[in-house]
Amino acid sequence: MSIRKGLLLAALLSSTALPVRADPVTGFVAMAYAASSATALYAGYIGSAALATAAIATTNFLGQTLLAQGLAYVAGKLTSKSSNPYASTLQNYAQPISYMQRGYGTVRAGGVFGFTGFMDNRRHYTILVAAHSTAGPVTQYLSDREVEIDAEGNVTTDAMAGYGNIRPFTGQTGQGADAVLRAAFPEITADFDFAQLSGAHLWAKRVKVSDLTTVYPDGDIWAYAPVWKMNDQILDPRDGTAKWTDNLALCFAHEIVHYLGAGVDWDEVAEEAEACDVLVTNAEGATQRKWTFNRSYTDDAAWDDICAEVIAAGDCFVYERPDGKVGFKVGRWIDPEVTLEAGDFLSLTLEAGADLGANSQYTITYVEPLNSYQETPSGVWVQDDTAKRVASEVQVYPINSHNQASRINKRRALVEHAEWALSGTIKLIGFELIGQRFFRMVHPEFGLDVLFEIGKLQINEDGMTFDIEARSVTASDFEFDAATEEPERPAYEQVQSDDSVADQTGFSGAVLSISNGAAAITWSWDAADDSLHQQVRIMSSDAGVEWQTYTFTEGQMSWVATGLVDGAQYLAQVRNQTGAGRVGAWFPEVPVSVTAVAYTTAPGALSGFDVVADGSDVALSWSAPNDANYFATRIWRASYDAATTPDFADASAIHVEYGTASVTDAYTDPGPGAGAHYYWAEAINASGVAGPRAGPLDLIFS
Incomplete structure (x- = not known):
């Protein structure tokens, strides 16, 4: 039970009793706007009261009469106990009825069986990763082990080499039936093309009993859960093209249009997409885009849950527009345009400070690419180090960046510990708040002039009043200095099933001086034991390159990466690998950063x-x-x-x-x-x- 520390500033300024229960409504906002011009709203709305009452019969996209919701409202929906654990998405399912899945950005995901059969000492099976076309796989995983394949799809990673094959398909136009399956099973014809679906055809070869657990650590065929770049048909209104992207605004707009079946304002989407692409600096000193979205959903996923994840991942504010379309704003400060005064309220309650027993520490479980795309806890945001430790731990799986998780943790903490919490019922001015994330509250009698962020805005059954919940806010709440505010991330330990593998040391990178317009970096590492060879992985947010892993022979101590983007920052790490495929930890823990330079020779003096x-x-x-x-x-x-x-x-x-x-x-x-x-x-x-x-x-x- 919370203890209120504030005062009831105004209560029922009208003597008319208002309904406290609101039934669902659809399109009321649009009808109200149709009935009245923007410059004469109040008269029009009052005149349309009968129409509004009749309209309260169905549900809008946010549910019931809810017109807007933000991080403060959905924070209570985010729990540390998920009904759909992330680990379950890395499995393969073969139930009689299995829901297909869709995805955005880069995710690690399993999928449902599309086919299975045994022929020529091999188990053939097809795993469907997405029910749409995709950009394709990034990294292959078999039974939680990272593997590599050659041009024919044969697994080349030691211990599994020669026993498996993976042939990805991405649902592109003209996709044909798999030649290997057709050759093995005469019943499979050209019609079995898995059109507009993405996934992989695999076979796993039978082994002698003594090698079973070495080749198949699960004692059965491998679970297939690759890292995959998902939907490649996301519309970007800024250039009119359909593409792969992990831009949160563009992914959310696609979900709204194609799966919710609602409309969006594409000019507004373009503006939010630009806000998502703003570069921010993380604790490692590298830059990254501000708001990305990387998540897969099965077709039975509830809209409320998806919307809550979007809001949590991008500090979003979602609302129903007057034209019935879905509007949203990603996390950033926007100067308020509406001011509420005491006379605008029928009832008003202000509570000062956080509730007794409020959380003092905040963490998010997110998906960390550096941890094999596993669910990983973020560093802890400590809001009050003098209070009793009360931790809020939530799961936001669309986040795949520690920096993004840390920024959301800060916002969650500031929302819960806001100076003022406002709730009440407002008059027709509520229509002016539709689509507004922030407002100013002025109450001269009590000396208040405070900025608020809307957590929930809901229209009441009478069609002329609104219930509102909001928290006080400042523009600085949306600022984040990663160098001083991003907590240290937890260490990702590499757990080995056998004796440990020595970690590699002495890793460095340097621009290669070739001066021919081709950017190249030489990556070098110290000599290791003769029984080990090395793997190097590189990535570049600037160049749009996800983590890519390269394997080298024993004794090799350097590698020249060519074809790089001039001026792009590249991150790299190295690790040791045994002949059996066991690996050491990636080194160093914070990747080495080098900026590629195409022309390294400086010109002479002026x-x-x-x-x-x-x-x-x-x-x-x-x-x-x-x-x-x-x-x-x-x-x-x-x-x-x-x-x-x-x-x-x-x-x-x-x-x-x-x-x-x-x-x-x-x-x-x-x-x-x-x-x-x-x-x-x-x-x-x-x-x-x-x-x-x-x-x-x-x-x-x-």
Whole structure:
């Protein structure tokens, strides 16, 4: 039982008793807007009261009369005890009736059996990963063991090599029946093409009893649960193309349109997609896109559960638009447009501070790619280190980034520990709150001027009043400094079924100086025991490359990764592997980061660098070096109030002038204003690598 610390500021400002129960309603908002213009809402709504009452008969997409919900509302729905444990999605099912699954982003998923049969000492089976076309597999797993296959699909990983085969299919147009199955089973014809479905055909070879547990650790055919890039037909309204993406806004819009059967405003979706693609810095110092979504669902998944996961994964606010479409906003601060005053409330309760016994620590169980795409607890967000330890542990499986999980943990904590919790019933101004995530509450009598975030907005049975729940909020609640706020992630231990494998050491990466426009990185590691060989995995968020693993022969101590994207940041780790396929831990725990550079040779120095006043502007001129590596000139400026000894650390790059070698070039800095201005210039190549810097030269304007 919570203890209220606040005051009842206003109670039933009208003497008319209001209904406390609301039956379902569909399309009421749209009908109300149709009955009244935006500039004369109240008269129109009152005039449509009879219509509204008659409309309260069915359910809108949020359920009952709920018009909007956000993180504060769904927080209570997220429990640490899931009715659909993540581990169950990594299994293969063969019930008489099995629900198909769909997926977004990159997930590790099992699937249902589409076929099984035995022929020529082999168990043939087909696992259906998704009921739609996909971008295809990223990493293959058999019975929770990562494996590699060759061009024909034969498993090449030791212990399993020669005993298995995997042939993925992705549901693309023109997909035909599998040739291996047709050859093994005459009953299978060209019609068995699994059109518009994704999955894999496998066979597992019979082994002698003494090798059974070595080849088949489960004592049966392998469970197939690969890492897979799912739906590749997600519409991106920004460029009008259908593609694979893990952009949360685009995935949610697809789910709404194709599975909920509702509409969205594609201009709004485009705006939210841009917000999802904003780059943020994580605790490792790398950048990543702000909000991604990576999840699979079976066809019996409830919309309420899916919506709650979306809200939790992206700090979303979901609402029914006046036109009946589904609207949503991903997590970010938006200046409020509506102000509520005391007269707008029929009843109002404000509670100060968190309830007695509120959680003091917050964690999320998410899916961690660095932990073999297993469910993994995040680091703990400690909201109050002086309070008794009361932990809130929830599962948000669409998150596959520790940084994203940490940002949601912070928001969950701030919502529960908000300065004010508001609930009440408001008048017709509730219509103005539809689609608004934030509002300002002003109550002069009590000296209140507070910003609130809506947790729930629900229209009542009378069609003219609204129940509202909200928590106070500030713009800074949506800021996150990973360097100081992202908790340390738990260590991912590699559990071995036999003797442990020594961890690799001394791993490094360096840009390869080849200067031909092809970006390459040399990855090097220390020599290991002769019985071991090494695996290296690399990824790049900048280049859109998921983790890819490469295996090398014994004695090899370096590898040149070529065909990289110029200027993209690449992360890499190394581990040891035995001839039996057992592996050590990935090293180092925090991946080595190297930025690829296509052109590594800096150009020569500029000559004749000069600056002169041109009225209130500054005219700069120079001659480019006679150097084939020259691509452009980068200009820096440091400004001070008066003449001084300049420090290049104070300078900012103000312009890049693209030019040709051996040519005199110029740039005009428009109106830098009064003060002492110091200029530097440097020649750069096509990758931005700079040659010697010229300057500083100064001009003083009074």
